[in-house]
Amino acid sequence: MNKRQFNTFSIVVLILMLFTSGLTFAQNAKITGKVVDKANGETLIGLSVGIEGTTKGTLTDVEGRFTLGGLAAGKYNLTFKYLGYQPKTITAVDVKTGQVTTLDVQMEQSATQALKEVVVTASYRQETVGALYARQKNNISISNGISSDQIKKSPDRNTSEVLKRVSGTSIQDNKFVVIRGLSDRYNSTLLNGAVLPSTEPDKKAFSFDIIPSNLIDNLIISKTASPELPGEFAGGVIQVVTKDIPDQNYVSLSVGAGYNTQSTFKDFNLGEKKSGEFLGFANSARDIPRGVPNTVEFRISGAQEKINAGKLFDNSFNTKSSKGLPSQNYQLNLGFQKRFENEGKLGLIFSLSQRNGESISSSERYDYESNYKQFDFNDKIFKYSTSSGALLNLAYVKGNNKIALKNLYNISLDNSYTSRYGVQFAEQDSIRGNSLDLVSKSLLNNQLEGDHKLNWKDIKVNWNLNYSYTERDQPDLKSLNYRLDYDQGATKYEAIVPNGTASRTDASRFFSNMTEDSYGGAFNFTIPFNLFDEKSTAKLGVLKQYKLRDFAARKFGYIRSSYGAFDQDMLYLPMDKIFEDQNLNLNGFIMDEGTENADKYDATSDLNAGYIQFDNKIGSKTRVIWGVRLEDSYQLVNTFDPSGNKLKVENTYLDILPSLNLTYSLNNKTNIRIAASQTVTRPELREMSRFGFFDYISKRILQGNPDLKRSQNTNLDFKYEIYPSNGQILSFSAFYKNFQNPIEQIVSSGNGGKNVSFQNANSANTYGFEIEARKNLNFLGDQDYLKNLTVYTNASFIISTVNLNSLVSEVTSRALQGQSPYLLNAGLQYASPKNDMAFSLLYNKIGSRIAEVGYEGYADIYEKGRDMLDFQISKNFSKRFELKLNVSDILNQKQIFYQNNDNKKTYDASKDNLMNAVKYGSGISLALKYDFSLGK
Template sequence: MLKIKHLLFLAFPVLLINSKLFAQSGGKIAGKIIDQKTSETLIGATVGLQGSTKGAATNVDGRYVLTDLQPGTYVVVVKYIGYQTKSISDIVVKAGAVTNLDIVMSEATTTALKEVVVKATYRQASVASLYAIQKNSVVISDGISSELIKKSPDRSTSDVLKRVSGTTIQDNKFVVVRGLSDRYNTASLDGTPLPSTEPNRKAFSFDIVPANLIENIIISKTATPDLSADFAGGNIQILTKDIPDQNFINLGAGYSYNSQSTFKNFQSGYRNTSDYFGFDGGARTLVDNFPTTAQIIGPPRLTPKQNLQSIQSLNNDFTVYNKNAFLGQSYQFTLGNVQEIGKNKNRFGTTIALTYRNAETTIPDLVRQYNNFNFKENQYKFSTNIGALANFAYSFGNNKITFKNLYNRVFDDIFTFRTGSNNSNGSYDSRFYAYDLTQKSLLKSTIDGDHKIGAGNAKLDWSLGYSNIKNDQPDQRKVNYLQSGPNEPFVASITNLGKENARFFSKLNENIYSGKVDFKLPVKMFGQTSNFKAGISSQYRKRDFNARFLGIILKDGTSDIRLRPIETLFGPNAVNSGAFELDEISAPNDNYNAHSYTNAGYIMLDNKISEKFRAVYGVRVERFDLKLNTLDPDQQQPRAELNNTDFLPSVNLTYSLTAKANLRASYYRTVARPEFRELAPFSYYDYELLATQIGNPLLKRTMIDNADLRYEFYPSAGQIFSVSAFYKKFANAIEPSIDDVNSSTTISYFNSKSAYVYGAELEARKSLDFINDAGFFKNSTIYANLALTKSKIQNDDNPQLLEHDRPLVGQSPYVINAGFQHNAFDNKLSVNILYNRLGKRIFYAGGVNFPSVYEAPRDVLDFQLGYKVLKGKGEIKVNGTDLLNQNDTFYYDKDKNPAGGTGNTFKRFTPGSAYSLTFNYNF
């Protein structure tokens, strides 16, 4: 398997190829040439300097670069057949720097031979191009660029996404768009789909992709036929960095302080040096010759010698180690290299990036007070994140080949100590210990080709992708001590295996292979240039999941070993005495494998009907086949099977009310398919939810009809005011089904009879120059987005349910994001203040005995202060996150009390405020 060291091997030759990496060079002018009406890139446009023979032609991406320019002021002239020639003046070039200039071109209005030259200044051209890109988007979408990411304290993609209009994040990693939970959203990285990273839900963990590796993120909230149709909330497209405009090396280092963990007591279980590098190192995994399930449960069972050897092979170090938590650390290295090859100045570009983060955080005094539970617990999380990116691209003539690779690994080791009472088991008090390590990794490789075909602007694009997801839990360990009375000793519950005395080992491995081909052909219709597109795609997914519930049980229930503290409970002398026996809880559904094929084809027309009216319409056809199997010997056919062919039409209409305003309307049909885990009948007890999760093999796919309406106004470049309305109707919506009749709650899934979501979004971004076009106000910008959403779903047919209809899980009635940005001292100083709040939302659906668990609203305030030093090559940043540190409260909504109330608190804690200092330097 390709690891970081292999990516480094790929990157190393790049460091050797270009010996001039640090040499001072002339300046550059670089950018894109785009169509004014559609923002489509123009291939083969000629870009030259007035009064000079120096020039370049745009490549298949519509990009150009003018290199080796002496410092000074230039005039750029752009020519393209069928378009008006454009002349842009006042372009300032500095030594060793790139001046970015995107240029919009207008089609010629006459066939006369006399050339028409449109003149503009550098600022006018830059503003015009930004307008065109903002205004000419085909679909209703929102996004965020790398420049805005740099101005926020965000470290991961999940942090970034919560800044986007109508988007929220659950558990700091799962995305909710327009009130629809992660299972109704889909994501792609560099044009190919991302899989679910979670063993117990359909969700991609966005904290796995570091923010500094992102070029931009676009969330498409409406569909076009060329987009994957497996979404209802949003299609999240993440692009990593491609060919740089100039050579660079960036080094960064940062340290962070957490208000409730740094330099304070930090508890953990066993720790290995390799943990700091994101790898377990094998100390927690089962040895290769560990007995099989059949050997353990028999008959015949293990011999005493085999039993002892097997127990000794496990990591029986249950010691609770104490230390002071250190500062959070982050380091990054990014290299960009671009070379011109041959007399045609073909370009070969490379971007290499390495990232490292490590943090020790604490959640103290987490409270659970409901039903028979009255718990208080401390959670300690040791987290390491390592990542590597290696992107290569070669642009030659009207062709471009790109090879992009991303590897990222998350190592989360959580130790939980819980005290308190559970009256349901008749005990007076308890002490619960949980040692829980999760290792997640993502490896993704994509090779793309872009080609111009013929004399026109026809294009053929193709891509091949491979992804590998791993999610391992090696040796999740749980031990509970019970006290039968106020003066009685605490006794370890180790005489049998159960929810609070077990060792859980699981491995999830999923491979995804994908490919697609897209063809675009410009055509003339209604006197306007339109674009016909068609394409095919295919994806194959293969998942293998294996789990084992093991444990060491005490043979003699009266033994004094039960009175030992956790540090010596499974000590060598007790183990070697033969007091313990290895046991296992086995079920035929603990292991499953599944695969799916998704084959799709589409045709669409991006049709400019008139100067003001644009229609993008077409149909997408998707064929989906899925099979899931378990190890159940009585299984005669797949436990779950889906075979569907879906015709998914869409139409997006845009009317340009003015040069600065659009009115948009759209209708589209999409689909949401069950995830492997939602179908798998594997049963897993989650000690944090205090519930068992199990899939439903009978689930059907969900069909969704969507409608959107949006007005958008661009008062000036980079500024926007928009208001949107949307409606979604679901057939067979997939939602959690809660069975809480017994002492242990079970969570499964069902297809609802009906469900709908509707809402409105408002977004505004405006410079304060309308107050005063100078000084402080000219360099200040305020922005805000507000989403109002309402949903309703019919629960299943159980007449005993407390709630027969309710909002969708994860849907907030409102979401507010706001911020203030200011630049000063010739952009050396930057200030960014960010605010987020969301309305109460269902975290956990209700059942027969308990209503739904809601997450209460809380205010989140972040800031970033940046200052450029060392002639602009270095930048110091001071970040603060969650400054208010308000309680995060999850409560049963029995009496509509948002504070939870006595006996209603599912959990309540404070996450802590964090402050960091980082330094970045560009060579």
Template structure:
């Protein structure tokens, strides 16, 4: 229904505005007016085209639009009370195009100086504004913009985040900042919190947001009171495209070839046409009205049993096809309407993206602690995304309504062969696994000035829904004695989580609201800003799971080996065929899932006060405190007493960020912040999930406590030119009750679960440079060549708890998920007046602890791998079209997780392999055209 309403809204907007807007022959000038020292937006500044009566005032975001301007060159005059006026010349306006110009104004030191008019050119003004926004950020942060994203080979925000200083990505979707586990990050989309998208970990799957829909992406590394307090590594802020500056129709098409997959034999379960659109056709879902667990364990009639087995025992055939090239498509439509008489403005952005890939991981090694397996994994993936953003500015006010929907459809087939020493058996194992993930998020936001003295209020209301649906994960195992030539026999005698059919569905709704108020104040003989606000976030999750399967009935006549053996030796395609079901050989069995299903909700209320003070012309202090009250409830469906969680507590989180401007181009920053990390629903739940790839159960701990973290940061930053930076940072973090994962391995099947370490310390240093190479040789070639690199070096020590009823091999070790170093580097060059662009990117992450050792198994480590990407972009059709040729992961290094049994910090013959595979290099071609 939501998609239908969104489509109707788009059609309505287009019908009202298309005829008028497509005929536009004039141009426009637009941008923001900001304070030169703080980058605070200036509300009500007047922007006037000299020699004309055309003038506008900036809105609550400091934004202005001069529309309906005939093509030519112009000079504008900008005025604001208490600031020096500025004229900017050589502004070129082209037909049907927008000229972007952000402007900085300096405060007047006296009434006489207020009358002085500063003169500047278009280029000088643009460079000055970029400088100010880079240099005047409140906290230590790193990020990227839509322009940089456009020049990279990145398809989604997970790919983009690999390029940000200090950030790394696990499993191509989970982000690690400053070497800390992804669970220590938080994410905001369009200013509102994003929920965890994963059923079995606290993490947001960043591959869910396509990169072409992103306006800006920023990682905040030091907290301020106006931000959520539950992050330690980084707060990842994603802003989708806002009000458009001009009318645009853009479409793109692309295809890709993967060396490990494309053109190779592709095995899968049954494929339906709807799979290509990201939706199962419904046949894999558990039928409506399916009998409850109690009816199954109490006994079914033969007819009931037969009918129920037929309703869930779908096609077990293994189909052979050829893996097709990756295909992707995108379409974006932007429309804007300026009401010249009132100065009001309405705009809309609608975009859709589609991607389909068929990937193969051949010969995935799993060789450790008694098992020696080779897996072949085939994944059919469809990604469908849509965005609809509407905005209206009137007077100095602005209201936006932003909507994002994304759906990921992953249909995986795994085929395993090998041996298991623990059971003295050769093994064949099959898993048909469909996972459907969806995110819908809607945010309504308003910005309004209050009075004439620069006070303003911001408010937002947001709703999001996360769906994580595994409608039919089917697992079937065959075995025989090791080394024998006997036929393999299926395990249809008993039912366990490793060979059951899983039906699981996670549905979470999230509601949030916030109001923020800011006003200029006079303190320490300088103008500052007082900001205060309230936020509330309510989350409600339901997770339901059932483990069903067919086992041979206990009828004595069917226990005859001569009868049963041929049945067990049937190939998987006929193991559950209708002739067997009609013979009533199997009975439907279910594992009790009442401990594994749960309901959970939480409520977070927060308030803060923050002061942004200019202590002197060069010294700036942003300080204050945030108070957060948190109430969480997790209840298993079984109502098992030791699985019920009730926690309620209040935290006071002070912070102070000090910036000293050594020169106009350099800053020295220092900060202290207190943050926290709360256990996620899944981490608190006793729910057990069997991961057939990890060969382990995953389970939470209801006794987990929140982590409290003290953070200290220092940073020196130098901006040699606009868009360029050289910075050196140091940081220290002290954890109390850090939340980590370990191997609980005292049972026959190991369990990966969570615990609180006693304490942990993290020390780190970061170095970043982005610089054109004209300092080597002052030539046009070097001016158009930019080199960039960011390197992080990190040392952590975590102390395992004592006398906590948990057995650990070691007293201390690195923090789980922490990497000792991170390297990102690249080179960009623009040829032929920016018509041809080349971009090369390199990434390497040091080995990091994936799961801490328990009593028996060693630690699991992720080995380093080198990733090298390159892209060539050519603008064609007078710049309206662009052709991109991309080579991604050219080196194709192995991705390896291993037990370092001989402690030599590298993968060799003495180690156990949890998993190791080569993903293949990908070569792609894409074309986009903008009208």
């Protein structure tokens, strides 16, 4: 933990201690909820809420929320009154001792200004159903979402698991989101309205497994653009809103453990685990030792000085054997609220989480050149993964004003060892390879935000100031290979230690660190007005996001000494003995440095945006949201060209991004939506640098391309949606997208090997359709279990083509890199309110897609889709104790990458070149949660 992270963590802990001191859990029952306009979903601020027959009442706050506390058990009738709206009474609201009853209400505008209005009356159950319709139908863009109420009924533990349930969405690697089959580069992520940075150093992606699901207030994926949303996306904008003021005080603790069929209790080999690393922090003992000269001095050092420097490094080319341990996860959640006599309320939510596990994956890996096999490897990858996270949200609300401070911190660590054996056919060598790697990644996000309603013209103002810090530390990536030169009659494996200069692939040690600071702010104004006797709004705002990134790497490696009589016998020493201090001498090995000028870069990104958006009603059935967004972006990367000369890469773009969303309501349950927009996709800073990273697993160098341009995207959408009853939906969507200069990941040949890089295609087109259905099975009979059983499915089918005019190395057309031709989700869910039991059976699959674009003589590499089947069951006992069982990846199919040689849509083992096949094992986990809240 660096000084900046430590200071922030200390402030968070201090706030928590001060705020929670003296607080107790309340036993009184409460009714809480949110009030919105039925026509457009806007929150109603300052609305009067009362209990019929009493003087007890309150007003809705700036978020449209209300709380009626201090209630005895029983049934109550609630009244809702607001100027310009028909008064409403909700009957039979059932309140139980020590519990919170949630009631969301939608109000209808008055058709007349007469003094005497008709009072609308509805039951508690009817109003709950109506509020759900309002949330789903009144989104201004074509979108899908999940509310906190739906999340409570699912066994999902983090946001990535929640996202699996959203239509047209799938999850890769249990954390990265894929929308409409497009790769993660085409998505943007907002946390509480602020743009989040990528959690990955080499691509634009956010790891959604870091946010606990029970802290989410709502989650929305917008698939069409609107002026208020970021303009940099084509798949979707994922908007995650975390809770800030809880309905009641609570403390809960959950503990879980998991078993993997392929890893747990199996023989497990790993490099050293150092103190503190179970929390996710890389121990500083792994860093380049003090006393090692800087790069310039190292290059001019004499042989003995390099030998002395080499002895400063630990001899950590070794592994320890044990048995694979079950995975573990722990989570502590606290929620507190305090109300003041002045009607203000203060709320706090705090969460600590820790997860760790050990896994073993077995991989077959091959490579081909003009259909001739280059190598045949069998890899066994042992990995210890751990992550720790903390969330602290603090908010104060009084009347028309709200101020909130929201903080998120997560750090993760992967410590892995790869054992390899196989054959390199070109060199006619048998290979035994070893690689030890450790990577620590952290994300810190702080936000200060405010919501206000001005008395003048009922103008609403919201603002956000945010800061994010991202770090990726990779200390001491080590690789050492042994070979048996069988065509020369060799009988023993000898270590591959180069002569002359250090290698990035053999007997190497690699150190890198990347940090990024991101500063942002946004201000938005919503102004109501009347147009054609209908209520309308104008919304305008500005945004700024400024990033500073710094990356540096150093490459070291052992070489054979040329200053004496090199002792050849040293090459036959085992991995843990070969580089001991006594073997670093003038007749043995010398530490050398192979760092190049391009092994570092720094970068700046500056985005300034402004927009104006109108929300108009045309008659009683048509709603139009239209406007324009202006984004001025600047990217600067200071890197080096292949000759080592300084290279300044600059991109400046001014993008005008119009959008239109039109909704026509056929009736109260049916919408027709049409949308059109212009968006962009900019290259990541890493993708424009010349830094080349050698990936031991794939035996390739990942290198950026300074010539990348942004992609300009045109999007057209149509959707027909029906909401027949509570929680049920039937919808059909069609879409078309045109990409100018889409960015793709490619494979190229050079330097005696293969590189992975990025380039712009000329253009691409994508079109397809989506179907979504969710239906309760009570129509099959009156049995209770049918009423509690729901089946759902959603499917996306996409066709994409790339114009290859600018790619002279390719000779045929193909699909867009990363684009899946189809995506399927299906599930069966059961939830019983009587016995508090729930289960779900989930299925997911994506179609085969191009993972890497090849070149002439080297076919494109496809990822084959896998059938993923998960089962989850949960049971609550006495409202306090919850038990969850999860069985993941039941089918345990191989993840396969292949070169498609027959141009068919499926993998054929007899014709296609298998490039990589990995099995991960099925998982079984059990989690226990206990709620200490006295209010339960």
